[in-house]
Amino acid sequence: xxxxxxxxxxxxxxxxxxxxxxxIVILIAAMYLMPSVLVDDFLISKYSRYLVFGLLAMALSLxxxxxxxxNLGQALPFGLGSYCMAMALKLRTIPVxxxxxxxxxxxxxxxxxxxxxxxxxxxxxxxxIVAGIVVPSALMGGLGxxxxxxxxxxxxxxxxxxxxxxxxxxxxxxxxxxxxGFNGITDLAQLTIGGxxxxxxxxxxxxxxxSVASVVLVFGxxxxxxxxxxxxxxxxxxxxxxxxxxYDVASYKITVMAISAAIAGLAGMLYTIVxxxxxxxxxxxxxxxxxxxxxxxxxxxxxxxxxxxxVLVTGMQGALSESKTFLDTWTLVMGVLFVxxxxxxxxxxxxxxxxxxxxxxPGDGHGQNGTVDVKSSHPKEIA
Amino acid sequence: MSTHLVVRDLAxxxxxxxxxxxxxxxxxxxxxxxxxxxxxxxxxxxLDLICxxxxxxxxxxxxxxxxxxxxxxxxxxxxxxGRKFQVPSVFRELTVRQNLEVAYCRKPGVWTNLxxxxxxxxxxxLEDLCGFVDLIDQMEAPAAYLSHGQTQWLEIAxxxxxxxxxxxxxxxxxxxxxxxxRKTAEIFNRLKGRHTLIVVEHDxxxxxxxxxxxxxxxxxxxxxxxxxxxxxxxxxxxEAYLGSGGFGHA
Numbered sequence: 001x002x003x004x005x006x007x008x009x010x011x012x013x014x015x016x017x018x019x020x021x022x023x024i025v026i027l028i029a030a031m032y033l034m035p036s037v038l039v040d041d042f043l044i045s046k047y048s049r050y051l052v053f054g055l056l057a058m059a060l061s062l063x064x065x066x067x068x069x070x071n072l073g074q075a076l077p078f079g080l081g082s083y084c085m086a087m088a089l090k091l092r093t094i095p096v097x098x099x100x101x102x103x104x105x106x107x108x109x110x111x112x113x114x115x116x117x118x119x120x121x122x123x124x125x126x127x128x129i130v131a132g133i134v135v136p137s138a139l140m141g142g143l144g145x146x147x148x149x150x151x152x153x154x155x156x157x158x159x160x161x162x163x164x165x166x167x168x169x170x171x172x173x174x175x176x177x178x179x180x181g182f183n184g185i186t187d188l189a190q191l192t193i194g195g196x197x198x199x200x201x202x203x204x205x206x207x208x209x210x211s212v213a214s215v216v217l218v219f220g221x222x223x224x225x226x227x228x229x230x231x232x233x234x235x236x237x238x239x240x241x242x243x244x245x246x247y248d249v250a251s252y253k254i255t256v257m258a259i260s261a262a263i264a265g266l267a268g269m270l271y272t273i274v275x276x277x278x279x280x281x282x283x284x285x286x287x288x289x290x291x292x293x294x295x296x297x298x299x300x301x302x303x304x305x306x307x308x309x310x311v312l313v314t315g316m317q318g319a320l321s322e323s324k325t326f327l328d329t330w331t332l333v334m335g336v337l338f339v340x341x342x343x344x345x346x347x348x349x350x351x352x353x354x355x356x357x358x359x360x361x362p363g364d365g366h367g368q369n370g371t372v373d374v375k376s377s378h379p380k381e382i383a
Numbered sequence: 384m385s386t387h388l389v390v391r392d393l394a395x396x397x398x399x400x401x402x403x404x405x406x407x408x409x410x411x412x413x414x415x416x417x418x419x420x421x422x423x424x425x426x427x428x429x430l431d432l433i434c435x436x437x438x439x440x441x442x443x444x445x446x447x448x449x450x451x452x453x454x455x456x457x458x459x460x461x462x463x464x465g466r467k468f469q470v471p472s473v474f475r476e477l478t479v480r481q482n483l484e485v486a487y488c489r490k491p492g493v494w495t496n497l498x499x500x501x502x503x504x505x506x507x508x509l510e511d512l513c514g515f516v517d518l519i520d521q522m523e524a525p526a527a528y529l530s531h532g533q534t535q536w537l538e539i540a541x542x543x544x545x546x547x548x549x550x551x552x553x554x555x556x557x558x559x560x561x562x563x564x565r566k567t568a569e570i571f572n573r574l575k576g577r578h579t580l581i582v583v584e585h586d587x588x589x590x591x592x593x594x595x596x597x598x599x600x601x602x603x604x605x606x607x608x609x610x611x612x613x614x615x616x617x618x619x620x621x622e623a624y625l626g627s628g629g630f631g632h633a
Contacts, residue, residue, distance in 0.1 A: 223497075225500065225501060226496060226497055226498070226499055226500060226501065227484070227496040227499045227500065227501050228493065228496040228497045228499075229501070230477070230481055230484060230485060230501045231485060231496060233474070233476065233477060233481075234474045234477060234481075234482075234485045236476075237474040237475060237476045237477060238472055238473070238474055238475075240472075241468075241472045241473075241474070242485070243455075243456040243457040243460065244434060244456060244457075244460050244465070244466050245460055245465075245485060245486050245488045245491070245541075245545055246457050246460035246461040246488050246491040246545070247457055247488060247491045248455075248457045248491065248493075249457070251493050252493055255493050255497075
């Protein structure tokens with residue numbers, strides 16, 4: 001095999017300006033430019049919501065696209081984060097709604113006499129923000145500990161996470177006196193930090209979300225570039241093989257699950273700020289499964305891909321369900337779209353872009369992460 | 384030469400079937416030991432037992448004075464045991480370079496790797512390794528693009544990057560051309576002395592080229608042990624391979 005000395009496959013493709021990073025930079029620029037295009041405050045609020053979903057999908061892309069963990073309960077950390085923020089904002093309404101020594105209004109209706117102990121620390125906004133990240137992360141990390149130490153893999157992980165989501169969802173609905181039950185926690189104060197009020201129909205909230213999303217996207221990118229990220233991809237590829245190099249696979253999977261949950265919790269807090277309430281629907285099964293679809297459409301192997309996937313799908317859902325022509329058929333249209341994506345774009349839109357890039361620059365073989373389609377019939381298991 | 388690996392009375396039962404039954408094996412430091420035997424003799428299972436993929440029902444595996452039989456797979460790997468599987472198992476979606484970087488695991492902990500870039504301190508070393516197994520032109524190609532023989536070599540290179548003291552090889556030349564097999568023999572002869580190797584192999588030509596000593600397994604037990612010449616003339620081995628004994632024999 002005599003090849004020319006500078007074969008393209010020999011050149012290092014892991015420079016700083018990866019397609020993935022370029023995608024993130026474009027995405028961040030687009031987010032900050034959006035308010036100058038959208039003039040309507042209602043639209044701004046709507047797009048803030050879509051960005052939050054983008055964040056949620058990106059979190060799943062870390063655990064699913066990189067670590068190969070199909071977590072169907074991704075809405076669970078999201079919902080918990082959202083409740084943490086809602087509890088803190090609810091406590092701030094007490095003086096107005098029920099008097100200085102009162103309780104949150106729904107507790108009064110449920111004849112609760114004293115503020116439950118787990119509500120008390122939420123008087124502190126700092127505590128609430130920390131809890132909104134740490135509680136979901138610890139819960140999912142703990143669940144991961146049980147699953148991955150017990151060597152639960154594949155479809156059983158999906159079932160376990162989904163079941164956990166349903167359990168917590170039912171628990172929240174059932175404990176109406178402490179959680180507001182079906183109605184959730186409504187009628188919240190607006191978040192105020194350092195004199196800045198984050199009104200849902202306001203550009204400040206949009207910029208808050210865009211800024212958090214930017215930081216988290218860059219964080220996710222850096223994470224995927226570390227050796228940790230590389231080992232995660234190796235685990236996704238051949239889980240059984242990695243441990244024979246001395247890596248404790250379970251602790252890697254637990255860690256990525258916890259990080260993914262922390263980001264989802266952060267997204268949940270932002271969602272409460274945008275929606276101005278928290279509800280059990282934030283951690284229900286349909287939302288949780290939607291996150292998987294967003295990831296699949298955008299490309300689970302790509303962080304900006306998953307983010308854009310969520311924004312596109314939720315944006316389209318919004319547009320279709322509000323248009324007169326598709327009023328009755330919009331779910332059908334979305335369904336057909338998903339089927340087409342799954343059939344023809346196994347690595348999502350990001351994969352499509354990667355293939356196009358590879359065509360434009362034929363020298364640089366393999367596009368970005370997740371675009372290498374090697375799902376051939378080659379036996380994957382270890383004999 | 385000091386003993387490196389001592390296997391005593393090793394046994395494993397798969398639902399009553401004794402795949403390995405009272406196996407004894409002693410291997411010296413830096414030795415290359417070939418493990419041969421007819422199909423179903425328990426060779427692969429023996430490697431599985433040493434590297435922790437299968438837990439023994441009885442017996443002990445002592446490596447460097449350390450008991451391995453109760454340890455988790457990753458702890459066994461950290462003690463210095465590397466394994467090449469029969470079906471070449473590399474990370475097909477990662478590039479050759481990334482494969483080697485995963486295998487190069489001086490610090491396997493989660494926290495250290497969260498703080499580190501993917502490139503390790505010994506990039507030149509990894510390139511040398513790639514040159515060694517003729518994969519230097521494919522370094523940035525996904526492993527999925529490699530041919531079967533190249534995939535086998537990549538996995539051998541992974542074990543070298545891992546720098547395991549004890550390397551377990553399961554049929555490293557399976558599916559290779561004659562030239563590839565010769566090249567593999569060359570690689571193995573270079574590994575000899577630096578690493579302790581156990582090689583499961585069917586190709587007797589290859590075994591003759593690399594083996595100092597051979598252990599023959601039959602029905603989960605050690606049947607014979609010795610140099611190539613000893614084994615070739617051993618009537619028990621002949622019988623086991625030709626199967627003149629039939630059921631219940633030996």
